[in-house]
Amino acid sequence: MKTNFLLLITVLLVFSCKEKEKNTSLNQKNPKNSTLKIDSLLTVYEKNGKFMGSLELAHRGKSIYSKTIGYSDIESKKKADPKTKYRIGSISKTFTAVLIFKAIEENKISLNETIEKYFPNIKNANKITIANLLQHRSGIHNFTKDEKLFKYRTQFKSSNDLLSIISNYESDFEPNTQGEYSNSNYFLLSQILEKKYNKSFKDVLLEKITLPLDLEDTYHGKQITINDNESNSYNLSEKQTKFAETDMSILIGSGSIISTPKDVNKFMTALFTGKLLSTESLALMKTIEDSYGMGLFQYKITDRNGFGHRGHIDEFRSTSIYFPKEDLAFTLISNGAKIDINDLYLEIIKLYFNDAVIELSETEVEKFVGTYVYEKDEKDKVVFIQDETTLVHIIKGEFKEPLIYKGNNRFVMEQMYGEPISFIFSSDGSSLIFEQGKFKGKYKKE
Structure with missing residues (x-):
């Protein structure tokens, strides 16, 4: 699953959004x-x-x-x-x-x-x-x-x-x-x-x-x-x-x-x-x-x-x-x-x-920084660093992909050709759920 998303990765948008009300007229804001x-x-x-x-x-x-x-x-x-x-x-x-x-x-x-x-x-x-x-x-x-x-x-x-x-x-x-x-x-x-x-x-x-x-x-x-x-x-x-x-x-x-x-x-x-x-x-x-x-x-x-x-x-x-x-x-x-x-x-x-950005402070982002290990495979790791108020996913130790914050400790990496990836952190940042398509795995911070 992760190999698939690495091959397909193309980040779509680096911004966050609020939940919309159910199917109403588009762009009622303006x-x-x-x-x-x-x-x-x-x-x-x-x-x-x-x-x-x-x-x-x-x-x-x-x-x-x-x-x-x-x-x-x-x-x-x-x-x-x-x-x-x-x-x-x-x-x-x-x-x-x-x-x-x-x-x-x-x-x-x-x-x-x-x-x-x-x-x-x-x-x-x-x-x-x-x-x-x-x-x-x-x-x-x-x-x-x-x-x-x-x-x-x-x-x-x-x-x-x-x-x-x-x-x-x-x-x-x-x-x-x-x-x-x-x-x-x-x-x-x-x-x-x-x-x-x-x-x-x-x-x-x-x-x-x-x-x-x-x-x-x-x-x-x-x-x-x-x-x-x-x-x-x-x-x-x-x-x-x-x-x-x-x-x-x-x-x-x-x-x-x-x-x-x-x-x-x-x-x-x-x-x-x-x-x-x-x-x-x-x-x-x-x-x-x-x-x-x-x-x-x-x-x-x-x-x-x-x-x-x-x-x-x-x-x-x-x-x-x-x-x-x-x-x-x-x-x-x-x-x-x-x-x-x-x-x-x-x-x-x-x-x-025209989605509104959900802001996090540098202190709030900081608790999610670190390396997380898949509970079923210790070689499978995901790494995050911080760029001021943005959480950044490091891929293969080389590629940096800024994540979009969606609220409730959920960050998303959107891709042009692949399923988007959700990283849903625990409130203290000690663990996360990695979701992509049908895959769902739990990772713990080192």
Whole structure:
């Protein structure tokens, strides 16, 4: 368990929060003040030339804040606007997963059927289920990790070409024994949809999602067309160099959709409010195993639970998260940045929720400083030091991670890709409970 969190560690936010009252309107403290702070933050990044892209926040299905920064085409000085369309990368997988569950609800396919009748040449096809593809538990090698990809990524590949490439891979692991992210899974899912509906993925997406939800600016992409208000992507760290675009034929089902933050939020809200799938189907999508849901990831940010997906294609970066309890949809898409887009989206969410910091004095923090030993393994230790009024967790004697105080002697280390970790101390600091996911262990101070 601890090895897992050390590999996945990325601290999300270094601040603390009060408990919110039960599901009431968001940001009743001062929503306008929160969005003003977000606006100021993005304005600074715009002036410094560190970010281009678009942000949209929607509460209960209604837009409450949006901002677009930079150019969709630097060469012609074409400014981006709220209708500018971006490649959303792997957020496309959530759309593909919804289409698969729609096919399941229409009794066209079964979640637990194996894939050998669709792809007889795939290794272990007789053991791999549609559920395994959805949840990245197939063992099928990720074709985007193949070094050969960079030789052909800008060229058209037919679905048969790509299927041939994937079929030649050996399995990375025995199906359903572990989870490992693979774009190959979602390409195969797109091909199952095309076979079952006897239509292109583009047309299935149009019929089942974009037309019913009136998503005007969402579709399966082709070559970028600036005149259609689509955006290029840029490497801003290298003199604003336009990045050579990946041919979208390669990313059918896994990363081929073009959209806007407004449309993505509309899609996510519809998904989580029962307008696309049954409650049972959504519950399956949200089921997390080895960090993967079925087309969704879980995000735990300042004790709030969200579900969504991130994307990365060329220099496009995207993040979309829906917080069910707060009924908040958040989508940020960048077509060029000098900053870590993950840090930016976390900073924006932090500003929006506007959580109050719970302060401790230096004396109060001091009693939690020290080395704590796991009662079942004396070699398993956790170490804490003090930085004025902040308790800091020392990892492997090298990495320092400031902890967020949540009250009642509970400190939290939040992670981008892993379960957050809670350290719940006794009132005198002589022991603590370490909690992460299903793991719960008691440690005593040396």
